[in-house]
Amino acid sequence: MSEKRGVGVHLDAARDQLLAERVAVAAKILAAGRFALARMAELGHGFEDLIVDDWELVAAELGAELGISRGRACTLITQGRDLLTRLPAFAEVFAGGGVDLRVLRVILHRCALITDPDIMAIVDAQLAAAAPSWNALSDERVGELIDWMIVEVDPVAVRRARETRRSRHLSLTPVGDGMVEIYGVVDAAKGAVFEQGVEALARTVCPHDPRTHAQRRADAVDALALRATSIACLCGREDCPAAGNEVPSGQFVIHVLAEQPTVATAQGCPEQGGNTGAPVATPARALIPGYGPITVDHLADLLPAARVRPVPDPADLGAEPGYQPSHKLADFVGRRDLTCRWPGCTTSVARCDIDHTTPWPAGPTHPSNTKLYCRIHHLIKTFHCGPGGWTDHQHPDGTLTLTAPNGRVYTTKPDGALFFPQFTVATAELGAIDMPPPSPHRERAAPTRSRTRIQNRAYRIAHERAHNRDHIDAHPPPF
Structure with missing residues (x-):
């Protein structure tokens, strides 16, 4: 007991x-x-x-x-x-x-x-x-x-x-090992079309393709998105009847970050190991921003259709004329930050703007004065900064210090350095910059909504209630 x-x-x-x-x-x-x-x-x-x-x-x-x-x-x-x-x-x-x-x-x-x-x-x-x-x-x-x-x-x-149809969505969630999970709710007819398209593409390879049918279905997703009519067969036979299958191609762009030794390994360079079986001097690192790490094998699959472009050395970057950053500066800032720099925000680089910490032209277009903000936080910074609002200060290593209207202070560090330590290198110290006072009428330039939040919520509720009322009128009790 x-x-x-x-x-x-x-x-x-x-x-x-x-x-x-x-x-x-x-x-x-x-x-x-x-x-x-x-x-x-x-x-x-x-x-x-x-x-x-x-x-x-x-x-x-x-x-x-x-x-x-x-x-x-x-x-x-x-x-x-x-x-x-x-x-x-x-x-x-x-x-x-x-x-x-x-x-x-x-x-x-x-x-x-x-x-x-x-x-x-x-x-x-x-x-x-x-x-x-x-x-x-x-x-x-x-x-x-x-x-x-x-x-x-x-x-x-x-x-x-009927609310199920209004909640239709399609989501991609990183699950590790260079993979994402695709899930969602779509119209039944569209789901049937998708199912038939994936199934048809998965069957365009020859019987000797080494992949399982489920794996071929997964590999057919990009081909379907690119409107291809077949997928490449991986059997490697000279007499493959599917050898003429088109390899999907299109204008979609994804960015993959990898260190040079990793790229060389994926390309099979002897000096980096590659297909020789020799050990790799440095750990293999490759990352799709917003989706997570990928393996060297995954990187090798991407390289034949990829354009390899080195990320600029921060020592080579300086002040640029004009407001719009160059491609080199944008590449560096994007790879250094990876996500929106607002505390707690994880919006990926692809959906972020490059913001001047000290507004241009008072502040230069320079790596020590630029960082990523998602659109909402960029707007908050632009139209609600200064006295009584938010202020932010950027350090040469990319660290950002934000002070809220209530006086509380928050610090964020670039996410890129978590994966690639070389991004911890500081850029030039800009020194003190005189901040011009914000315009007292800046709110007039702020973007507006077609309907307010209250109006949107009222419309959605009224719309759904009206449908429910029509349903009840058409099917009066007893049901």
Whole structure:
């Protein structure tokens, strides 16, 4: 019995830690919501028609403080705000650790179409009473129970199956070893066309191709994207009936970073080992920014169609005339930084702008004064910097120090140095630069939205409710 009690201590600890985890998660979400509501009221800009509105400014501050991406910051703000303003009774239960985060996500999604505050209050009270017993249920069952509540008080607010089509998407996620996982939800007809195309391409090689059928299907993806009618056969036979298959080619461009010894190894150069079996002097390093490392074998597959271009030596780069960086400077900055330099932001180089830390022409177009920002953070830097806003200072090694409007200081370092240590080399020290005061009317030049966030949300809710109403009218009870 004493041994059983001893083992039971671990169960008790796991249960207690689960409760502590729920309480901590709830506290974080509610704190994010309170901060967002208070900070937006404090800002009070009313720039709802701007791309960078008060919501974006709040997300930037929260993301920097927590070291998380803009998307995750926006999710925390949305969850916290909805708990505080739409589900106050349930929020108390959630804060006490009574409900798991997974259940909260389902609740917020299923209740999103309720617009009447009185109806929302009814559902809120029911959720506060019932949700603590849902933690062991599947997402599908939790959704059904929420819908059961909503259908009684607001039938047009029930989210129906048609929402699946609106959630269609296609995503690529790096999974390591030079591979990515492709997944998503698409229209059935488009999925059928894709399936047939991949299957047809996979069958264009001869029976001696060494790959499995599943591997040929995977290798057919790029051929399908490039509208090729066949894939290359890898059997290597002189009498291969598929020897004339076209090799997919097109105008798509991907960037691969690799050290010279790695490239030489992949090319099979004897002095670097290659196909001779000799040892490689340095570890093989190759990287597709945004997708992760790849092996030398993968690099060897890419090299025949690639153009090898050395990344410029920082010692060879200096100040350039004009605002637009040269290709050499852009290559160096992109490979040094790899991602947006805003704290917590992981937007890859392909979707970033090159920003002048000290705005041009006061600051030169120089590697010590340029770095990557994604478009949103570039806009924040451009239109919300200076007194009362953000300021950033760039060091010669690429380290960036940002000071938030609240005075908090954040430091980010270039990601390139994590993979390629040579990018830690400092560029020239520019010295003090007189920063011109920002224009008092700069907001007038900021890009605007066609519809504000509030208008977009109201439109989506009204659109879905209208579809639900039409469905109910066309299929009146009994169903």
